[in-house]
Amino acid sequence: EVQLSESGGGLVQPGGSLRLSCAASGFNFTIYVMTWVRQVPGKGLEWVSAISKNSDTTYYAVSVKGRFTISRDNSKNTLYLQMNSLRVEDTAIYYCVKGGWADNWGQGTLVTVSS
């Protein structure tokens, strides 16, 4: 069974940093593109970032480019999202998603950016 478990969310002040992690199990992590998607509570879904299976290619939404960095450790079956220069509008639930076609989703971790 595919399992994706996000962690690292919490309350941070504007301008601060946070690192999200996603522990993956139940599938061959090393052969899949992995993705982050976020959702402001009560609002729609926003694609954030994706990384190729061997980390040689990364993609970002315009809204986070230059501030967020996606990475992965295939030896640990773990996906990361380093978030710097956080803004109030980055407040959202962040989902870890398997594949470029978003076939399995984690339960999400809430990031709140507030002073």
Place this chain on the structure above:
Amino acid sequence: DIQMTQSPSSLSASVGDRVTITCRASQGIGNNLGWYQQKPGTAPKRLIYGASSLESGVPSRFSGSGSGTEFTLTISSLQPEDFATYYCQHHNIYPRTFGGGTKVEIK
């Protein structure tokens, strides 16, 4: 970037109704489209991939069609557990944007 426009943004329907949701892409995406269902407080779940392929375990009352720029999700006979918000997402180039969502409510 490819923009995805869903309509309607919300609808009210009764159990047993046939429901159709439309998703339009700002440029052609072939059949590279997925549909997702999200219930309150839970993560989205993929229903359809490749525009018309049903995810394993998803009831056959759900179906997807379309290609190019216009796509539809149809629920042939709405069931109580289908009341949720539905999203489309293109799986073509990056960024892989989502539609704005369609909330299906009880009439």
